[in-house]
Structure formats: structure tokens, C-alpha cells
Amino acid sequence: MFLLPVFVIAQNEDSIMIKKISDDILKNGKAYDLLRQLTKTIGGRLAGSPQMVQAEKWGLETMQLLGADASYLQECVVPHWVRGKGDVVAIKKINNKTTSKTLAAAALGNSIGSQKTIVANVLAVADFDDLEKRKAEVKGKIVYYNSGFDVTNIRPFKSYSESGIYRRNGASRAAKYGAVGVMIRSLSESTDNFPHTGVMAYNDSFPKIPAVALGIQDADAFWQLCKQNTISVSLLTHGKMLPDTIGHNVIGEIKGTEFPNEYITIGGHLDSWDLAEGAHDDGTGVVQTLEVLRALKVLNYQPKHSIRFVLFANEENGTRGAEKYAAEAKAKNEKHIFALESDAGGFTPRGFGFTMNAAQLNKVQAWLPLLRPYGIEQLSVGGGGSDIGPLNQQFGTALGGLMPDGQRYFDIHHAANDVFENVNKRELLLGAVNMTALIYLIDKYGL
Ligand SMILES: [Zn+2]
Known part of the structure; x- marks a missing residue:
């Protein structure tokens, strides 16, 4: 009987604080303007690119401007892949009859370029099982995988993780049987035709062959065409892995009053694919992280634990920033009680997922x-x-991830339409409201 009022008072105090957070962010939030700066003045910022360096500088200056107690760059070695000039894929022959139809295609990240135009017949397969059944036909061909999203999954993220294997491993699985190139259906079920890039990897036991993704409209038509006909395509890509270079995690801190040596980390990744502006992936996570910093400072919140705001390097094609951050924490024997990430798009927040x-x-x-x-x-x-x-x-740090509405994320993910214009200001800010509220509660009550 006695405990109930105490609980109610605490709930009330917390709901008042969270309302303050929300009001301030919705009225005065800077996340949207910051996103415009990041996407429109810097743009795509893949590890190793000049834009990566600009984004790091911007991130550090912004941390300082927003009043972080400390802010600094944490150096890490990052891979440096470049796409080179235009990826070109075209249908050249249908049943030996010459034709020329360009397909919307983009080389997969970390893939090697063909350097010169490859012309070969296509073996179109539904999936890896199909490839295994037809392995005797693979030699000298370009393999096309049509494996797409399972549209009956309500959560597109589930489809992405199920189909991701074709982007990551498809090239080497086909090279094993003598393929000279690989094309995949983009990891998307969008209704437009933008190709969606993303990281792939080679199995060193097999030859490295070029790999591209096709836009969904072209993928659908191509799959139908391949069912009835013998198709020959040309493929030209220029991807190259240059020597590793130096990148940085950008870190800001608010010092804890009671447990300054215990850390709560909040972050997103600063790098993004080269084809777009990296707005939803992960510009929104970056500016939401900065928004949490802004709001806590403006509201003069004095956290018990030290809070770190981290813009991670190289999530897309290496996760070297993430590895460096954890390695450094270990080397310094830091205590990390909780970490929160926003890297699922800047759409309307629906929940948080936790590993704890x-x-x-x-x-x-x-x-x-x-x-x-x-x-x-x-x-x-x-x-x-x-x-x-x-x-x-x-x-064993407890983890959380912001779960926004995921229905539209893969329409733009890693594609040329992941631009500022496709982010909604209120949806973005509401994500930051909830992230700030969660950080406040975890800081106040611990885990
Ligand atoms: Zn991302």
C-alpha cells in the first residue's frame, strides 16, 4: 500500500521529464537541419572517400557546437573501395538476335571491376538450390539470381536478412562452378527501378568475379525473358579495392556525475554508400544521436553515467569503426552498461529491440x-x-536498437533515392524523442 504512491510519484516525475524532452525536440530540434547539411553539402561518404573526411570534420564541429563536454576523433584503419566510372550492363542478344537494352545496375560494394566489357550468356537461377542443380551449365556464363524478398514477411528486415546471402556470397558460389560474372535481384521490393548496392565478400578459394545488382523493374522483366530465351549480356564495372586508409569514429561525451567511469553509448554510422546521400542509412541515426546530445544539454540534464555520442566509421563495408570502439574500450578497461543504435531508417518510431x-x-x-x-x-x-x-x-553490454516503421526502408536502402527529400522531419524528431527518453530512463535507474 505504501509503495504505490512512491511509484506513482516517480512515474509522474519521469513523464514530466519526458514531456519536456519531447516538447523541446519537436519545437527546437536541429536534427532535420543537420541532416540537410550532411546529405546536401557532403553527400555519400563511403570509407576512404574525401566525403568521409568532410563528414568527420562536420561531426566533430557539430558535437562542439552542441556543447559536448569533450569531443574527439578516434582513429581507425578503414578499407577503401571505389566504384570508378559508371557500371554498364546491357542485354546484347535474345536467342542470337542482336539487341541492345541497358539494365539499371550497380556494382556491389567491395566487388572487383570487370575492367573491360565481358559478354556472356546468362544462366538465370531462382536460388542456390537451383544453382546446385544446374551447376554443370555455369561455366563461362554470367549467373543471375532472382531470389527476392519474401513479401509475406510483415517485417521487411526479416526478408533482408534472408535474401542478404545472395548479395554477400552469390559471386563466389557461382565462381566455384566457373561463372564469369554475377547479377542479383536488388535486396528490395520497391516498385521503382533503382539498383541497390551493398557489401559483398569473396571466398578466396575461388576466382573473384564482378557482381552487380539489378533494379527491381528490370529484374522482374529479365527473369521472365530468361525463362523462355537464351540471353547474352554485356557487363562493365570498374570497382577497385585500394590500400587501407585512415578513418575516424567521431565521439562526444557528457560526463557522469555519480558514475563517471560507467558508459552509456548512443550512436549511428557516419559512412554511407556512394550512390546516394545516405539520408536514412544512416544520416538519420547520426543526426538523432546529435539531437539527443543537444536536448540533454539544453535541458541541463546532468547524467549519473557518462554518455558517449558516437558517429561510427565504416559500418557499410567493414565495421572497422565498431571494432575499434570496442577494442579501445577494452584496452582502457571501461565499463559499458548500455549501448543504443539507430540504423534502421528515420521513419516513425514503433519500438525498441533489446539484447539483454x-x-x-x-x-x-x-x-x-x-x-x-x-x-x-x-x-x-x-x-x-x-x-x-x-x-x-x-x-556483454546490454544493447538496444530503435525500431522505426520498416515498410519503406528497403525502397531506398543503398540506392540512389536514399536522399534528404525522403526523410520526414516529424518522424525523424519523434525517433530522437524516444531515444532521449530511453537514455534518460536507463541513466536514471541503471540496468
Ligand atoms: Zn546502416
Whole structure:
């Protein structure tokens, strides 16, 4: 009987604070303007590119401007892949009859270029099982994988993780049987025709062959064409892996008052693919992270734990920034109690996913009534992000990931239409509201 009022008072105090956070961010939030700067003045910023350097400088200056107690760059070695000039894929022959139809195609990240035009017949397969059945036909051909998203999955992220294997491993699986090139259906079910790039990797046991993704409209038509006909295509890409170079995680801190040596990390990744502006992936995670910093400083919140705001390097084609951050934390024997990532797009927030033990999850789930007014419907098991994953592996750090509405993310993911114009200001800010509220609750009550 006695405990109930105390609980109610605490809930009330917290709901007042979260309302303050929300009001301030929705009225005065800078995330949208910062996103415009990052996407429109810098643009795509793949590891090793000149834009990466510009983005790091911008990130550091912004941390300082927003009043971080400390801000600095953390050096790490990053890979340096360049696409080179235009990827060109075209249908050259249909049943030996000459034709010329250019396909919307983009080389996959980290793939080697063909350097000169390859012309070869196509073996179109539905999936790896199909490839295995037809392996005797592969030699000298360009293999096309039509494996697409399972549209019956309600969460597109599930489809992405299921189909991702074709982008990552498709080239070497086909090279094993003598393929000279690979084309995949983009990892998307968009209705437009932008090709979606993304990282791939070679198995060193087999020859390295060029690999591209086709836009969905062209992929659909191409698959139909291949069913009835013998198709020959030409493929020209220029991708190159240059020597590793130096990149940086950009880090800002607010010092903890009670437990200055215990850290809460919040972040997104600063790098993005070269084809677009990296707005949703992951410009929004970057500016939401900066928004949390801004809001906590403006509201004069004095955290108990030290809070780190991290713009990670090289998530897309190496995750070297993530590895460096965890390695440095280990070398300094830091204590990391929680890490939160936003890397699922800047759409309307729906929930958070957590990787933590049952007791911690129970504690966090009890806060749902405090977050529900701001659009959070679930605090569920499983979540985090690839930039904070190594902290969990290193220290068992509890992880959280913002879960925005995912229905439109793969329309733009790693494609030329991932631009500022496709981000909605209120959706972006609401994500930052909930991230700030969650950080506030975890800092106040611990885990
Ligand atoms: Zn991302």
C-alpha cells in the first residue's frame, strides 16, 4: 500500500521529464537541419572517400557546437573501395538476335571491376538450390539470381536478412562452378527501378568475379525473358579495392556525475554508400544521436553515467569503426552498461529491440507506459546494431536498437533515392524523442 504512491510519484516525475524532452525536440530540434547539411553539402561518404573526411570534420564541429563536454576523433584503419566510372550492363542478344537494352545496375560494394566489357550468356537461377542443380551449365556464363524478398514477411528486415546471402556470397558460389560474372535481384521490393548496392565478400578459394545488382523493374522483366530465351549480356564495372586508409569514429561525451567511469553509448554510422546521400542509412541515426546530445544539454540534464555520442566509421563495408570502439574500450578497461543504435531508417518510431538479460528486459519493459504516448508500441527481445554489437561480444553490454516503421526502408536502402527529400522531419524528431527518453530512463535507474 505504501509503495504505490512512491511509484506513482516517480512515474509522474519521469513523464514530466519526458514531456519536456519531447516538447523541446519537436519545437527546437536541429536534427532535420543537420541532416540537410550532411546529405546536401557532403553527400555519400563511403570509407576512404574525401566525403568521409568532410563528414568527420562536420561531426566533430557539430558535437562542439552542441556543447559536448569533450569531443574527439578516434582513429581507425578503414578499407577503401571505389566504384570508378559508371557500371554498364546491357542485354546484347535474345536467342542470337542482336539487341541492345541497358539494365539499371550497380556494382556491389567491395566487388572487383570487370575492367573491360565481358559478354556472356546468362544462366538465370531462382536460388542456390537451383544453382546446385544446374551447376554443370555455369561455366563461362554470367549467373543471375532472382531470389527476392519474401513479401509475406510483415517485417521487411526479416526478408533482408534472408535474401542478404545472395548479395554477400552469390559471386563466389557461382565462381566455384566457373561463372564469369554475377547479377542479383536488388535486396528490395520497391516498385521503382533503382539498383541497390551493398557489401559483398569473396571466398578466396575461388576466382573473384564482378557482381552487380539489378533494379527491381528490370529484374522482374529479365527473369521472365530468361525463362523462355537464351540471353547474352554485356557487363562493365570498374570497382577497385585500394590500400587501407585512415578513418575516424567521431565521439562526444557528457560526463557522469555519480558514475563517471560507467558508459552509456548512443550512436549511428557516419559512412554511407556512394550512390546516394545516405539520408536514412544512416544520416538519420547520426543526426538523432546529435539531437539527443543537444536536448540533454539544453535541458541541463546532468547524467549519473557518462554518455558517449558516437558517429561510427565504416559500418557499410567493414565495421572497422565498431571494432575499434570496442577494442579501445577494452584496452582502457571501461565499463559499458548500455549501448543504443539507430540504423534502421528515420521513419516513425514503433519500438525498441533489446539484447539483454531477462531481469534487465523486465525493468525496461515496465517503462512502456512512459514511452507509449510518443508512439512506442513495443519493447521487444532482440535488437541492437552492427556498430554496437562488438561491445556486447566484448563486455556483454546490454544493447538496444530503435525500431522505426520498416515498410519503406528497403525502397531506398543503398540506392540512389536514399536522399534528404525522403526523410520526414516529424518522424525523424519523434525517433530522437524516444531515444532521449530511453537514455534518460536507463541513466536514471541503471540496468
Ligand atoms: Zn546502416
